[in-house]
Amino acid sequence: MTGRLLVLVPGGSGQLGRDLAALAPSLSGVEVIAPSSAELDLTRTGDVVSAVGALAERASAAGAAPVVVNAAAYTAVDAAETDEGRAFAVNVDGPRVLAAACTSRRVPLVHLSTDYVFPGDASAPYEVDDTLGPRSAYGRTKAAGEDAVLGSGASSWVVRTAWVYGKTGKNFVETMARLEKERDTLSVVDDQTGSPTWSADLAAGLLELAGRIVAGQGPTGRVLHCTGGGTTTWCGFARAIFAELGADPERVRPCTTEEFPRPAQRPAYSVLSNASWREAGLTPLRSWQEALKAYFAAA
Template sequence: MALALLVPGGRGQLGQDLAAAAPADGLVRAPSSAELDLTDDAAVGDAVAGFAAAARDAGLRPVVVNAAAYTAVDAAETDEDRAFAVNATGPGLLARRCAEHDVPLLHVSTDYVFPGDGVRPYEPSDETGPRSAYGRTKLAGEERVLAAWDRSWVVRTAWVYGRHGSNFVKTMARLAGSREQLSVVDDQVGSPTWSLDLARGLVSLASLAATGGPAARVLHATNAGETTWCGFARAVFEELGLDPARVLPCTTDEFPRPAPRPAYSVLSGKAWEEAGLPPLRHWREALSAAVASRAVP
């Protein structure tokens, strides 16, 4: 039986790739955050009820994949109430409505729920400890989703870039055209993740969730391997046929931001693979494919 996907946040970077990655023989509804405000309980209830009914009438298996989020990390430091409403209150409402209609829910979260002081890839079971307002609100969203519905799964990811919206890869490409040299932080380590690869992984999980799902309810999904932001920027330059030596390393202290960034936020994909899900390829291979396909910059 084919899938039907409801994707709140469907006009965002990940949301649009989810719609593109969905099976052609199914149904996709991908409302923007303006079209479906997750903080409006009545609107969420109507959306889930209508979606579930349409999917089942068409003989499809309905799954909700929540790609809606407040992602302005620095702005959240002074706008935490709004960030909490979008990242915690809204997903909790969505999970309760999914429970009412027996619809599995996948909720996308972030590496920022961890303190960022690790020395090995974080496992889903590792102790959390967010250091930013954004991280706190995303962790609260995870907790509300898991408490509200036992057929919900949290998928943490990190360093996402893609065709749609603004992201690091596009920024590096733009600055490469206007500056001879760039200084990029070289003491923060993570795993760059192509949003299309992540979307494909989430569709695989949605298929599994529709028929029972993995026992582990918190999973990590990023492209494999790790690098620094400076290493990532140099790889972007290489893919664009530019001299990577134009990218110079700097420290976090030399580039202060309102919200603290994790120094180490590599996420382990072990639980993902143990759930029977296909591992995401190495980040460098994914970047090369993304540029070659003209998905970015």
């Protein structure tokens, strides 16, 4: 990447936003502005327009290239089943306003999406152009958010990811680490398959993408998939976490989704093909096993 890059990250207090901000100082010429959702609420149109305008003006004054990476989202999957209006406001209306502001200021936009936009009944990794079919309120709002961004006329890209965990916030790895201390055994579903993704690795990939975009080398395809390499089940993931903690993985016992009912339907198979990422010339994320080891090594 050449030149300076100034990145605005709505949702900056989340695990991905924090990792984007933490990574920036190690990269030459990259600065990340990462306001929390309280500081920059995507449902407040005036605040969004002002934030993108300030980004463009600051970048111009500094001789930097601006870009927005939208990490803000309503991600309470089960709560969305009874609060779809709020999820729609954050996941659809907010990105639509953000995209319009980016269009008016000619600022590129990278918008994060999810494996939940697919039905989860595939037997091979989902490609970027496979038919969507969300089966939860959360998935429906994220799919509609993709449409809002891609149909806005903005210079925009959608990056779908899955099973994200990080050092901050509530996530599967932190939950398993807590439960390992609290329970002798625990049951974890073994019939849902996906690709765990460390938010620090995802952050590096997104900043690489942002650099390519502002250099005029943005991918031709406007939808990309970016996850950790390889696949596992939630049970397999939990056992790997226990192993990293020095605990007996057999303490994690497999169960079925039917034995652990949730308000929102989860995809049984939500593996995303990373072919689009590789074909764009972007660096593939390492395997989920390598990333998990690095995650605990950095603890």
